Each structure stands twice: as C-alpha cells, then as structure tokens.
Amino acid sequence: MARYAKKPKASEILTANSIDVPDELRDKYKEIRELAESDLLAFIRLVAPHRVLGKVHENLIRWWTREDAKSHQLVLLPRDHQKSAMVAYRVAWHITKHPDTTILYISSTTNLAEKQVKFVKDILTSPIYRRYWPEMVHEDEGKREKWTATEISVDHPKRKEEGVRDPTLFAAGLTTSITGLHCQIAVLDDVVVQENAYTKEGRDKVKAQYSLLASIETTGAMEWVVGTRYHPDDLYGEMVKMTKDVISEEGEILSQENVYEVFEAQVEDRGDGTGEYLWPRQQRYDGKWFGFNASILAQKRAQYLDRTQFRAQYYNNPNDPDTEVIKKEYFQYYDRRFLERTAGVWTLFGKSLSVYAAIDFAFSLNKKADYTSLVVIGINEDAQIFVLDINRFRTDRISDYYDAIVEAHTKWNFRKIRAEVTVAQQAIVEELKDRVRRDGLAISFESYRPLRTEGTKEERIEATLKPRYENMQIWHYNGGYVQELEEELRMARPPHDDVKDALANAVSIAVAPIASKARNLRKQKNVVYHPRFGGVAV
Template identity: 25%
Template sequence: MTLTVLTATVVSRMSMKIPMRGHDISELDAQVIDGFTRGLLAAKYDNPKPIPKFHHEMWELCCSDSPKVAIAAPRGHAKSTAITHAYILAEVLFRQKSFVLLVSDTEGQASEFLGDIKAELTGNDALRQTFKIKQILKDTETNIIVQFHDGGKFRIVAKGSEQKVRGLKWHGKRPDLIVGDDLENDEIVMNPDRRDKFRRWFMNALMPCGSDSCSVRLVGTILHLDSMLQRLIEDPTWVHLFYEAHNPDFSEILWREQWPKERLVAMRESYLAQNNPEGYSQEYLNQPVSIENAFFNKDYFLDFERQDGKWIKPNLEYFAAADFAISEKERADYTAIVVCGVDPEGIVYVVDARRGRWDADQIIEELITTQKMWQPNVFTFETAKIDKALGPFLDREMMRKKVYLNIVKMTPTQSKTMRARSIQAMHKSGSIRYDRDASWFPDFEGELLTVADSGPRGKHDDYLDAFAYVGLTIDQYWEAQSDEELEDEEYYDMIEDFSDQGRNQITGY
C-alpha cells in the first residue's frame, strides 16, 4: 500500500469517527496509531519490519483510560520507537495531549528521543502537510513548542531521571502525559541507596508533577528485581505488560520477523562466550538473573536425608552468623541469622534461618534464643555493626541471662558475592543440605536465586550476607576429623550400641 493511500486511510478513519477541526479525534487507539505509523513514519525507519502484535498491545493499553501503565519489553524490540516516538507523536498530533514530559535515565538520552520527534515535525513533509503544522515556536535540545495552522499548540519537555520536575507548568497547566523510557540504568539499580533515592524522586517528584488527568506511560527493561519498573509491574494499582524475547525452547518468539530463532540463539551464544549469561537474561528475557546460571544453582538446593519423613540427624558442630540492619539507612532491610551444622565428613546442614525488622532489643533476644537452641561454636558478626550498635547491650544481656555467645568479628573487605564464594563453592559441590521442609526455606532459596555474579539482584540480600559469613567462619574454624578420630568415634559408637543390646527396660541390666 502506498504512503498516500495509507495517509488517506488514517485521515478517512478520523473523519468517520468525528468531524472536527484539523485532525482531532474522539479517541486514539492502536488501529489509528498503526495506520499513522505505517503511513507517515515507517518509511524513515531503518530496515522496517512488519509491525508486531505486541506493539499493537502496547498501543492499545497506552490509549486506554488507565492512568498508570508500565511495560517491560526486551532490548532490540523497538519499544522506544513504538512508545516514545510513534505514540507520543500520535497523542500530540491527534490533539489528545498538549503538554508531554518525556523522561529517560539521563537528560542526554531524553533529548535524543526528543530530537527524533523534532526531526519528524521539521523534516517529514507528508506529516507536516497532513497535520497542518505551521512552525516550531520554541526549539531547544530539551524543550519544543509546536504550533498548528489553526493556532493550536503542544509542548514536549525532555528531562533526565532525578532532575527537577516540580512546578513544571505551561499556560498554567501541568503535563497531561508523562512518558518514561528506560528511567533506570545499572548505576541506579545496583546500589540499594541509589534505588531508594530514585524511588523517592519517582514517587515524590515525578508522579505528582502531572495534572489530575495525567496519563503516565513507562517502558523499559527490568535491570534488577528491586528496580522501580519491577516494583510497578508487581503493583496492583498499575496496569502492566511483560514481554520476553522468547520462551525457553524458542517455540514462541515475540517478534519473529525481526528476531528469528537463529539470530536469538547467536545473540545468546555471544553473551555466554563472554561468561555473561545474566546479561542476556536481563536484556532479552527481562530476568536480571539467569536461573540456569544463578550464583547459587537451583539444582543444588539438596534436602536433608530423611527416613519416614524425619531427618536422620548426624553428629554436628554448629556455626552461626548474623547480618544486622540497625541503622536508619537500613530501616527497610532485615536482620538475618543463619545457623549451619557441619558433620565429620564436612557436609554442611542449613538448620535455621530467621529474619525480621527487629529493633535492638529484639535482635539481642533472637541472638540469645539462637544460642540456647543450637549452641554454635562460633557466632560471627560484622565488626562495625556489632561494635557501634549492639556490643554493650549484648554483653549486658549475656551476663544477665548467663547465655554466652563466642563472638567472632569479621570486617568486610570484598564485595558481597566475593564474600559468598566460599559458601557458593560448597553449594556447587553438593556439600550443603537444606531443610526444605522448614517454613523459612522458600524465602531463603528465593533470595539466593536472585544473586548473580555481578551482585545481588533481588529486593533483599540479608540472608546472603549472613550465609556468606557462615561459609567464611566454617573455612576458618572447622577442622575435618583425622582418620584416627573417625575410627575412635566409630569404635565408641559401636561399644555404645553393643552395650544397649539386651538391656531390660525395667531393671536397666
């Protein structure tokens, strides 16, 4: 179909819906944006492919009455072209919106998006003629005001994440459309303090800056399981779409014309060759951690050995560690305690894991309870946290209750994943058993499965920190029994078993 025919189709459909001045329409929808894109925009796209079904789904949701929409889509699938380019142009040219705030992770990226829009408004003659664009009244890298021949105007402002957006107005009105495209980057998501700062800006500055009838449309790729986009996908007050480039066996591919199986497989192989499986999983599957290549492989969460449903408990030496969340900055984190037992052959048993948002008194109570229950040989804490916050109070309570922890202090000098290498090696070798029937196990496993080589990608890493310190403690303080010690232990066990045989339950002999 020719450009002229497609343009005529769009204009004809608009006039059938409602005859208004210029190209006003009563309601924008995916069909209108499809015709608009194919008729007036696609000719300038780089090697354009047929518009995929999921673009129509995104357009339909963005054109809906839902005030808040979040979309997670994979890299290289033209999500910016569909939403930040075509959708914004359709909204302003069809007179549905007049004041747009376009936001990306940096001002430079946002201004590039705006530059592409401006190129259509200045250099696309068919578009200018169809929508009777007269002139651009204001033209900067981050701010344009466009006027139609009938006097109508619209404005688009480009901003970077965490820039000032409070009080943004035009002719006394606040933005009626906010479009965010990849608001987050690796620098923002990989640090919990930065994530918290970004969330405060998003909720306290960006969201309130729109008008009462403002539509918020966010599109991006999930970079972290505690990212803002992931949180919005899970938020029931937001409507969302979630896409991945393909399913596990490639039998379902999101955009086969652009990404045939061969191309996807080759792309995945290139990531694997660079030992970066989580990179592919993040960028193309919207899974920041590759389950198959997670730091803690799911297949090695081995259960306790049980008989008739009961754990066959070996002779164990216990070691414990705690990760404290006691500062004001850590108020959203948990304090976590992990206890492991080691048998004579070096098999590690994770027997207890607990966490909570406890105050200082509650933390000390949990430590005392853990000590009484398991009697660990060593209880490991991070030096700064125990010295600055809990040390004197814990000493007082140990003396008062006559329960004493053998405290070992460790100072973190490496990243979280480097500290966890020891316990990871034990896990990978099949040397750890987990109490899979315990109430704490699903959360414990769930957190560890969100850890990638590059660092934790989940909402919490408290169990990871405590577990890592247990691993370091076992390395430092547990010694395997010698052959002679094992033989002696087996001998005494045999004598004990023999002495029990034939004993009268009443007389004792």
C-alpha cells in the same frame, strides 16, 4: 484541479506533501484526521507510513489504549523491539488529542531524553502532520512559544485558553532537577541501563529520581514506562511488585492491588532460540529487513560475553538458568523430626551437632525495605552441615534484632554468633553485646568486617558455600525460608542475598565436634540406670 479529478486513493492522501487542502477533499481529510485522533495505530500509519510494525506492536497499542487501561503502565520488551519509538509516537498522538497536556519525558541521560523529544518534534513539524493539524506548531520557528532541545510548548490556542504554564513536553535525565515542574504524564523510557543497573548506588540513584515523580505529578497523573530488565532488584522489578491499598468511601481498606499493569514479553517463547518469535523477521518495500529470527538472535547471543545480561535484555529474565551459581542438583534434605536434644546437646541420627548462628542485618536502620536474616546451623563430626533454622524479617529496631537472637538461642543453644557489619552497624552489635551481658546469656558475638583482599561479597559467599554444596556437605530442611535460600543460591544476581550471606557467615565459624567427644556424648545418652536403686547398671 485536474490532478484531483479522480478520487484519490487513501495511500495517496496519506503521503501527500502539500499543506493546502482542496475543497473537494476537505471532508475526506477531516475523516482521516478524526480517525487518526481516535486510533493510535491509524495515527502512526498516517505520520510514519515507512514504519514497519509487527503483531506485537499492534497488540501493544491495543493494550495501551483499551478502555479499562490503568493509569500506570509498564512495558517490558526485549532490546531492538521499537519500544522507545512506540512510546514517542504515543506522546505525539496524546499531544495531538490534548494540546493543553504537560508531559515529562525521563531517560537515563538528558541526551537520550533530548533525542526522544527531537523524535516527537520531527513528527509535529513533518509535512504530513502539518497537513492535518496546521494549528499545532507555528510554521515559523522564531514565532513558536517554546522550541528548544529540552522542552517544547505547542502553539495550539487551547494552551492559552487553559492558562497552561508548564511546557507541553520536557526532557530530563536522572540527574536533571525536576523540582517545581508539574506534569499530567510521566514517561520513563529506558531509565534502567547497564551503567546504573549493576551497582547498588546506581540502582538507588534511579529509584531516588523515580520517587520524586509523586511530588510533581498532578492528581490523576499517568505513568508510561518502557524498558528492558537488567537486574533482579532494578526499578522495573520494584514496579512489578508495587501494590496499593484499595480503600472504600468510608475509609476502610478493602484489599490491595498492583500499582502498575504490565505488558511483558520475551524475544521468543522457548528460551533457546527455537521458539516462535515475538517480532518475526519482516521485509519492507525497499528491501530492508526488521525483526528477529534464530540467526539474528544467535548473532546477538554470541556478542554477549555476559550470558546473564543477554537473558535479561532479550528474555526479561535477569538470571540465566545456564549460569546458576549453585545447581539445584546439589540440594539435599534431612527430616527435622530426627533432631533430638539431650542435656543441652542437639543430635541428628545419633551424632552430636555443634551449633552456630549468623545474622545479616538490614542495610540500614532507616530502610525497612531490606531484610534481616538469622540462620542457625549444626555441624557433626563428619563435617556435614545441617541448616537448622532460618528467620527472615524486616525491622528498624534493635530490640527486634535482640528478641530474634534470644529466641533462636533459647531453642538451639548456640554459643557463638557472627554478625557481618559495616561501620554504621558496629554500633548495633555493641548494643546487642551489652544486652547479652546484662541478661547473663552465654552467647559470644563475633563482629566480621570483610577486607578488600577477600574479594567482593558475591565472591566470598561463593568461595565459602559452592565447594561444600558440590561436595554434598550441606543439608536443608523442607519448608520455611529454605525456598528463599535456594533461590538466592542459584541466582547470579538475586533480588536479595541476606539468607545465603548469613548461611555463609555461619559456615565460616563452624567447627566440627571432635569425634572422641561425640562418641562420649552418645555413650552418655545410652547410660542405663538401675530400675530400683538408681545409679548406673554395670
């Protein structure tokens, strides 16, 4: 009793280790408990007074917990900025406020998810937490309802009152079966990692597990996602673009809105290490340092052999502007108004063009998310290549492919088109060939199936296009899908590569017209007919 004669400071209360609460402090403890339950920042400062938080973390907490927050929230922060710790504190806080909740915690591997569950368990069993919420977890581990590495169920009586069957917190990796579970909150913590980000198979695996969430989430469920970008086509990129219909009570679609609200930031705001840092360097009371400055970031940058990966993980930009495959300065433009067609032959600036096309099919007939691209080019006697037309569309019907090819052929009169195919897509080409023969069209189809010795798809495209752009041999027009083409050409890892792939295939089959024939065509164009009798004036 004597040591509490004086009113203790708040800091003394927050770091107390005794579970017993003196009568004279009971009201104060109740006040602190209520404050911690109402404010996530206060909760963290109570249960983890050692944790160093920057302004970015305080801003994140306010954004997470504001009254008008969406149910689905995506946080994209640079590496080493405590995003996993912050979402774990949020999980512990939510359990504290809602002990009957059910939360699924997914990480890239079960091991990582289990580490996060342990983080939460350590909070719930810490002396300071037990001081304020002794009813949450039984002191004797053997008497707890469920307390394993992968799942826990708190012992608060409200769980029994509500008849909750599912665990309070369940850990899962991308390969963990979650069928049969039900959750009110799904936490996705660093599900995109290096091991699954840089192959299509890996990215699809992440997206497949994500797609299962809709079947196990209860009505009105929330999703808390934290991560760092790796690839333009990773799950986080899909989440940023994901939209849903806004429907009136009468069932009318009023508009569309984003599914996720996004809290995104870069390590510093200038992109070269000289800007204002998101989490400036801070020193803790014991001398340890946290946060970033130019020196720390320079050390991180030096250790990344892949600059694109560094930009993705510290600037949330999966494409490093310093590593552009084809520089913007190599793009040059012509005016399509000077294109002329005479006797079925296209000319530009008085020189005839040999016209070719290529089509890049969507990945599969069953996946409308992929684009099909059809590119038409012309090449003159000087081997200058002009992009004449780009068509880009989504479909799962062969008839749509055929209609697009016929429309382009009717306009541009190309005689040869290349289609890069997989084993499955060869059937599409054979069907298109049959339709061309049936309709009597003068189109030659070339099926192209790359060999392993030709390198990866990216290497083939770069080998075909990069030297021609650097030699200033390729010309674009303004407008249409040219912007998409240029983005694909510049990025090391574009979200899609269908347009530049089709362009590379068209360039690969293009043969410049023989100069003598080209001159003859120009002479034919300049033939002068007798005004009265017809015939040729000599």
